[in-house]
Amino acid sequence: MDSAAFANTGSGFKDPRKLSFERDWIRRTVLASYWIVIILAFPFWWHLTSIERLALPTSQIRLQVQRNIIFPIAVHFDASITQQNPSLNSRVQTLLRDSAINEPARWKGVDLRLQDRNDEGVLYTVALGEQTSIAHSRHLRVSKTDAQLSSILSDLIAPPESSASHSQRVVQYSNHYRLAFTLLNEGAAPNRFVETWDVQAALAEFIFPLMSRLSILHNFTVESQVQYYAPLAFEPKRLTFGDTESSGLTQEDLTVFVNSAEWSLASSVSNDPVLHFVLFAPSETHSPMSIIDSEGRPTNQSSFLLPQWGSIFILNNEFNSSSLHLSYNDLKPVFRNFATQLAALLGVPPVPLGLNMEESSVLSDWQLDALLRRRAFQNVQGSQDTLHSIVKLVDQINNMPVGQVVRDDVLDALASLHEAYRTAIASPALALRWSSKASSMASRAFFNPGMLALLYFPAEHKYAVYTPLFASISVPLVVALIRDFLAWRRGSQDEVRR
Numbered sequence: 115m116d117s118a119a120f121a122n123t124g125s126g127f128k129d130p131r132k133l134s135f136e137r138d139w140i141r142r143t144v145l146a147s148y149w150i151v152i153i154l155a156f157p158f159w160w161h162l163t164s165i166e167r168l169a170l171p172t173s174q175i176r177l178q179v180q181r182n183i184i185f186p187i188a189v190h191f192d193a194s195i196t197q198q199n200p201s202l203n204s205r206v207q208t209l210l211r212d213s214a215i216n217e218p219a220r221w222k223g224v225d226l227r228l229q230d231r232n233d234e235g236v237l238y239t240v241a242l243g244e245q246t247s248i249a250h251s252r253h254l255r256v257s258k259t260d261a262q263l264s265s266i267l268s269d270l271i272a273p274p275e276s277s278a279s280h281s282q283r284v285v286q287y288s289n290h291y292r293l294a295f296t297l298l299n300e301g302a303a304p305n306r307f308v309e310t311w312d313v314q315a316a317l318a319e320f321i322f323p324l325m326s327r328l329s330i331l332h333n334f335t336v337e338s339q340v341q342y343y344a345p346l347a348f349e350p351k352r353l354t355f356g357d358t359e360s361s362g363l364t365q366e367d368l369t370v371f372v373n374s375a376e377w378s379l380a381s382s383v384s385n386d387p388v389l390h391f392v393l394f395a396p397s398e399t400h401s402p403m404s405i406i407d408s409e410g411r412p413t414n415q416s417s418f419l420l421p422q423w424g425s426i427f428i429l430n431n432e433f434n435s436s437s438l439h440l441s442y443n444d445l446k447p448v449f450r451n452f453a454t455q456l457a458a459l460l461g462v463p464p465v466p467l468g469l470n471m472e473e474s475s476v477l478s479d480w481q482l483d484a485l486l487r488r489r490a491f492q493n494v495q496g497s498q499d500t501l502h503s504i505v506k507l508v509d510q511i512n513n514m515p516v517g518q519v520v521r522d523d524v525l526d527a528l529a530s531l532h533e534a535y536r537t538a539i540a541s542p543a544l545a546l547r548w549s550s551k552a553s554s555m556a557s558r559a560f561f562n563p564g565m566l567a568l569l570y571f572p573a574e575h576k577y578a579v580y581t582p583l584f585a586s587i588s589v590p591l592v593v594a595l596i597r598d599f600l601a602w603r604r605g606s607q608d609e610v611r612r
């Protein structure tokens with residue numbers, strides 16, 4: 115039965131060719147509307163799903179990596195020395211030059227000049243004195259028979275690292291540190307724990323003067339607390355000497371001494387680095403407690419330093435263990451040790467052996483200047499390495515986004531580095547400030563969440579997400595477009611034949 119006969123049966127059905135939505139122009143209009151929507155929406159989809167990848171100043175970064183910060187240092191020899199030994203200047207200059215050749219890492223960033231005349235801007239002066247000592251400000255007095263002048267100047271201007279573990283011991287530079295002083299009682303037996311201590315007086319005597327001298331480098335927040343139950347996570351070794359028994363801590367015990375699971379040492383929430391200084395009062399069972407050497411013999415040390423963490427002082431029988439209070443006199447050796455350990459953790463160079471200080475200052479200007487130069491140099495070097503890593507990472511990972519925030523941070527880091535180079539000539543303190551900002555900006559750019567979001571989202575994942583969606587939509591539209599095109603082509607050919 116054909117469609118004409120089907121239409122005349124009176125069954126109520128219409129001829130499919132006479133339906134309105136089956137007309138050619140309506141069908142093609144509907145199909146075209148789909149394709150128009152897709153074509154118009156494509157730029158928006160492309161913009162919303164594409165990765166923002168702004169250009170970084172790669173050439174500037176590579177130039178900055180090759181630059182070195184230079185601190186010019188001029189040392190003036192007083193007339194009293196040049197008259198006593200006219201050839202001293204040239205002889206010391208030769209010895210210092212040899213030291214720079216033999217130890218290039220130690221002298222990086224230092225441009226030392228020795229001169230007989232006192233020009234403007236010369237900060238360091240060497241004069242003749244009765245004994246070799248650091249005088250007021252940046253003056254050095256040497257005796258007429260001192261043959262170690264070149265070695266002393268080397269240690270004052272470019273202090274060596276005392277050991278291979280020096281760099282691992284010193285904490286990473288930060289503008290702000292929190293100093294946490296904690297009195298830990300291992301046990302809480304009655305009359306066998308320390309309840310109070312004169313921490314304020316001890317801090318004012320030993321810690322605050324050091325903080326004041328280092329305020330040009332760091333800002334400090336000080337907090338203190340007392341804990342009445344702080345058990346160890348291990349059992350110390352028992353030692354017997356005649357009728358006396360004690361507890362011994364081996365070198366392995368020192369590495370696990372801090373019981374992080376049960377000791378609440380941080381009393382406030384902050385992102386600033388924390389340096390801990392712990393006064394540990396052993397329980398009656400473990401008292402007295404001493405540090406033993408590799409042969410199992412007790413040493414005279416009552417404290418030990420944990421690299422980049424802090425210091426621990428063990429409270430032994432030299433104090434009245436039954437007392438509930440530690441007086442200022444009791445705390446003197448403790449906080450004197452804490453001050454020394456704090457200076458070591460912050461990288462303060464020690465005074466050369468055999469060199470006295472005429473002033474009663476905690477730190478000499480020679481030490482402070484050397485620390486400023488070293489910290490500024492480390493910050494500049496760290497900033498350069500971080501910026502170079504950013505460029506290298508962006509070049510290696512094609513789909514890593516680089517937004518405007520990251521680019522601005524990189525530009526700010528480059529500008530801060532430029533200022534650090536410029537101000538290093540006149541002021542190491544300003545150079546440190548700019549280098550610290552450069553390091554902060556470079557680190558913020560490197561750890562930007564926008565960069566790391568798609569670091570582990572390769573292109574294959576994108577294809578796996580969009581293929582099921584686009585395949586189900588595009589296949590019917592493409593097939594309908596091809597079918598309509600073929601129908602239009604056949605219709606055109608029929609019209610030509612007629």
